[in-house]
Amino acid sequence: MTTTERKKIVFPSKNELSEAMAEYTANLSAKFCAEKGLFTVVLSGCDLISWLGKLLQPPYLKSIEWSKWHVFWVDERVCSWDDPNSNYKLATDGFLSKVPILNKNIYAIDKHYAADGHAEHCAALYEECLRNLVKENIIPICPKTGYPQFDLQLQGMGPDGHMASLFPGHPQINEKKKWVTHITDSPKPPPKRITMTLPVINSSSYNLMAICNKEQAHAVAEIMKHNNMSLPSAHLSAQVETVWYLDQAAASML
C-alpha cells in the first residue's frame, strides 16, 4: 500500500507542533522497537532539529529505547563535519549528543570525502552503507517498491517547495536507479549536497513533513490547494502514512 493521501494537521504554534512531532516519533519508536527490536529514523536538517528538542524532555528522554535507534540523514551538505552548514553537526549538537544513541548506529556522510568536497563519492558511499545495512537486516527492502524501507522520515520544506536536497527544476527528483544521488549546483547554499532519491523517501513506512513559517505558506498552498507537482514536496508519500504538520503561519494561505 502506498498512501498518496496527505493527512494535514494545523497547530496553533511551533510549540504544539513540536510536542505532537515528539509524541508521533516516540509512538512509532515504541511500535517498531516492540515489533522488530529496532527503529530506523531519517532526519533532515535546518529547523527540524530544534523542534525535536521535545524528545530531550520528560517523558521521552527516559521512555524511548534510544539504544535501538538507527539514525540516517535524508540529505547532507558536502562539507566538513564541523562546518556550521553540516546537517550532521546540527543534529549532533542539538539532539544526538544529548541522548544515548549508540555511535555505531549513527550513519553520517563519509567524513573525509565530505571535507574534501567529493559529492559524487559521498553519495555512492552513503548508498553503499545503506546496501550493507540491507544485507545485515537493519533496513528491509520494501516488497512493493524494491527500495529500502525506513520506519520514519522527518522532512522539512523550503520556501521554494524543495524537500531533502530535491529542488524544483533540478533533475535529481527524477532519479529512479540510485538510492542516493548528489547535486553540485543547489540553489540553496551550500551548492554540493547528497540526497536520498524520491523512491527511497516514498518507500518509508511513515513520512512526517513539518513546516512552521510564513515563508513556506505559498508553497504549502500550491501543494495542498493546487496540487502543483512542479514542487518536489508535492511528491511526498509513504507506505503507511504521510502526515503534514503545519503551524498557523505555514497554513495561512490555505
Ligand SMILES: O=C1O[C@H](COP(=O)(O)O)[C@@H](O)[C@H](O)[C@H]1O
Ligand atoms: O537545505 C535544506 O532544507 C530543507 C528544508 O529546511 P527548512 O528548515 O526550510 O524546513 C531541509 O529539510 C533539508 O534537510 C536541508 O538540507
